[in-house]
Amino acid sequence: MQQNKKLILFWLTALLLVSCIKPFDPDISLSDTDKVVINAQINDIDTVQKIEISLTSAISKPEFKPLSGCTVRVVADDGTSFGFYEATAGDYFGTIDPAYLQPGALLRLEVITPQGERIESAADRMPQGPEISEVYWELTTLEGNRPGNERNGIQFYTDLHAEAWHSRFFRWEIVETWEYHADYPFQWYYDGAVHQVIPADYSRLICWKTAFVPYVYSLNTINLTNNAFERFPLHFVSNLTARLAYGYSVEVRQYALSETSFAYWEQMRLNNEQDAGLFEKQPVPVQGNLRFADNDKEVLGNFSVSAIRRKRLFVDPVPGLELDFSTGCSATVLEKGFREIRPYEYPVYLLGDDVTYSMVLLSDGCVDCLVHGGINVKPSFWPR
């Protein structure tokens, strides 16, 4: 009997984990770096438009490698051209006459690299895009890969209600902004002697951070009876980050695309959303509409003109969602007093209140929210 129990126990242990996903270190040759990448998405609203030109980097060390010194212009089909000029490395800015950004307008891109090579795009036609109809969220629990490993948070959705004359090809971008707080105001510090800041400095207590959600969301409605879609899933915000603690805002950008630009983004989405599974598809080479005029080297990226609509949504702290995040503050008790602190570390922050301090050392993140990458200037769209 004892033997049987042991056997069953062994059995269960052996079966505990059947499949598994683990990190993998591929051996990839570096021969394909330094291809030119052009990200040129002209929209129908912005007065100043931006075009990014860069080079590819090694997969082991992904970085934005700007390509400076290009001559960039957008050309309309009547021959009118609009020049773009480099403001920061690799970022070229320009203005296009709104008359050339009406639905049906045909634009193309010409770039001459610093080496004098000429890159041209196919012409892209400005589609007609609908307004964003609705963006909303729901409290959601996602199950993790291991049983019991659940994540709570909110899932964003959007609806699409377009008319028959609108484009049937769409993609969305999401820019998120959230308020976060440092744990303490700046009050006590030590640089060989203890100082108190009076009154306490609250300027670095509250910050706002803005980030681009790094996923491609694309949809076409050509196989649907109507040019419409309900509950298109956007991103998920987990309770394990500080995003939902003091106010969270998303800007959803809806792009109506031409069919060829959609094909480009759809392939980008498929390639960047690979996952484990028995029936996974092979990644495919993404072909944009850019070519070298005089050779058959590859150019990555795409030139597109699209109708953009933006919508902003605020989320106050979500009732019923328990947050569990780290503020990035660590406190250390100085057991041996100030001797533990080396002069090169000065100044260091101490825990304290209006009256006195204690022998507890605070990390920079405890008193300075800028350390976490945000800004301490309230964005103009922030409600409170």
Added chain:
Amino acid sequence: MRYRLPFLLFLVLLTIMAQAQQPSGRIASKMTGQSFASFSESVYRQSGSMIFDPMATAEKLKVTIADDSLTVLQMVLKSVEGTNIMVSPWHQHFVLLPGKMLIQSLPPYQKLTSVLSTADSSGKVPAKARYLEGRAPEVVQTIRVGAEGPAKSSGRARIQGRITDKDSGEAVFGATLFFPDLGIGAVTDEKGLASIQLRPGKHLMRAEYLGYERKNFLLEVRNDGSFNINLARTAIQMEEFVVFGDKQMNMKSKDPGLDKIVMKSIKELPMMMGERDVLKISGTLPGIVSTGEGASGINVRGGGSDQNAFYINRIPVYNTSHLFGFFPAFNAEIIRDFAIYKGHVPAEYGGRLSSVFNITTREGNKKHLMVRGGLSPITGNLVVEGPVVKDVASVLLSARSSYSDWMLQRIEDPSIRSSAAHFNDFAGGVNATLGKTKISAFGYRSFDRFRLADVNDYHYINQGVSLIGERMVTDNLRAELSLIGSSYSFELTDKQYAATAYQHRYQNNHYEARLDFKHLAFENHTFDYGLGMIVYQLRRGIIEPYGMASLRQEVDLGNEKGVESSFYFADNWEPNPRLTVTAGLRMSLFTPLGPKDVLTYADGLPRDLRYVVDTLSFANNKILRWYLEPDIRLSVNYSTDENGAVKLAFNQMHQNLFLLNNTVSVSPSAQWKLADYYLRPSAVNQVSVGVFRNLRQWGLETSLELYYKKTTHFPEFRDGADFISTPHVETTVLQGEQQAYGLEFFLKRNNRKLDGWLSYTYSRSLIRVDDVNPLNDINNGKLYPSNHDIPHMVNLVMNYHLRRRVTFSTIVTYQRGRPVTFPVSAYFVNGVPMLDYSDRNAYRIPDYFRTDLSLTLEGNLKKDKLIHSSLVISVYNLTGRDNPYSVFFKNEDGKINSYQYAVIGVPILTATWIFKLGNYAAE
């Protein structure tokens, strides 16, 4: 990894060498008053020689030996000194018999055959005479064949023999009839029939087969005729038989690129989840690859997974797995044997490019009721068989069902964890022999249901019936008429997004009638000829919106019809006992039929719905295209000497049916599709050369084969192809060429204490899609490795028969990782990292290595018992290596992380209980 293989090889060699130790070696021998049992154990431990005491005559002896070191033979002789027990050396073992020697003067096995084959027809060879006296002291039964009368003018009579099992009445496949005086022989086919030409007169004939008694007859040939022999199973198999029977299989009759699995031979191999999977086991043979756990397709000699034809009693099976490849769709308990043709494919088969898997089930016991079954952690199965009319008609019924889907709960994927799966299969057959006519009916049905969380609901059904009538028209002509119907269907509901939810029902029907003849026409010529017709009916189904919220547009994928008519003729010619030439021609005509609306596209542009010019309408049963498909099948087999042969084959095949699938393994929603107005049938030419050699002193058989194949009109799918959004498949399919070549090495050892096989395959499979229109190219028209291009593969299968009732088995598999497309560089768009990918399949996932182990414990060997049961304990993936099934790259918080996904990354232990009525040897 690289060091593990040579080490294993070394282990194998070491064990073989240990086995080969001769009884003449000296060993420590001093002992006093030991029991005979411990004496024989000590002999076995030291020398590897076993002492058999069938009459238990030495059981009570006490052994005392004064000498320090003796040869094993001397020791055994000493141990029985003073009794009437006589010691007969047998291989390196000993047999004790009271008062007589086993076969006192039996010459060493190798010599025996050479003496027999060089003997003249007078048959007066002392060795042979002694052999017969020793072996068969009883009267040799005489069989008279043919009517009395003048001998035939040709001087030779055509004789057909049929060998059946004495107990069950079933045909015995692979049994040999050997004529020692003439040095010639014949092997029975799957019907139990063997043909041979003999001069009138009396000939000594020996019939034998693995696991059956060996029987000698005196065959008195008068004229053309036939005879029947019943062979009884031996309660305890004598190991001797096999070597010869199998040698015949390998050397004389085996076509190049033919592999045969007899279920008996694999019953001890490790099982995954307690199921014996003939397809997985076939993957340990050279040239056959499975892309990984949970991959339902197999790839033969670099071909696609839809290039294999599977038949169970002539019923084609279009989906051969349960639960996406984790389980086989056939109940192993009803399979008698399993032949795989991958080189020379007999002219009677056609329709697939790479291989034919022919499964023959048992016919059902014609003598008495038999029940067998098994219980594993996932499934239970039961087989009942017995006579309807004793010795005339039998019935066989099998049922198998899964009763638990616990396995899914262990998979590291939340959507699979909340899923449910169920499968079952049923088979039934009736066989009747009425004089010269044999009628058999067989039906098969398998069902699978899979619910993937609340996202997907999926089920599929394979079903079919075959009715086969077989008649000996004359003594030299056998005719077989078969009527076959088969259908594969699936239904899929996709509910992932309410707005795009849909339902799809697909069905593929196959109706076939064929007439086959086997004709022993002239001296040394056997003709196979026949004709057949297949009607394919595909209802590709309608993509219907599912649920009120679905906005999906209804798409009718349409129906398809096609007729494949064929005839074939093949001549199996044996100009002399050393040379066999098989030359065959198969002529097929495939005609896709209307009703069909075919779109025509603008010249010079890709086939895209944007460039449609016109529509051609074909009325019902109007022929869309004529595809005439001649196949030449040629095979030459030359025995260089009694231990070796050289084989050559040239093989042509055509395929009219494809699987629309663009995932690496076969996806559950993959649809079969006929060649049509645009999509042309694929064709392959294959050349193969093989060398075969028996290394008798080691008990080994080896073979080395080389092949080269070139496929034209190989269907490949456009990047991101979607098969449910348009009925016009030509817009998503491109046709290119495929090249495959390789080398296959096979080493096999049979019926020893340690037996099994070792296979090594070097194989390449490359595809080129280089269209006249560069927009249709894949990989810029350059050659690229296919998804199943696995250059190196090594499999080791070993059984160690510790005792008759205890066997350890292991399977060790290594294969090079399959090709994948990797990202080679990164770039940023709006601050988000993106990936740029390599040429198609330019990289490989890490190599695959797995070790399985099993222990088979048989119940007792008593001859008279009601139920025999056995327990098989298997560990799948003993080392727990997490063999990557796929590799993927994820963009996580601005960083690119790479991951590998292993379907099964731990050892899996299962226990299976198998039972049957009767004793150990009951069938």
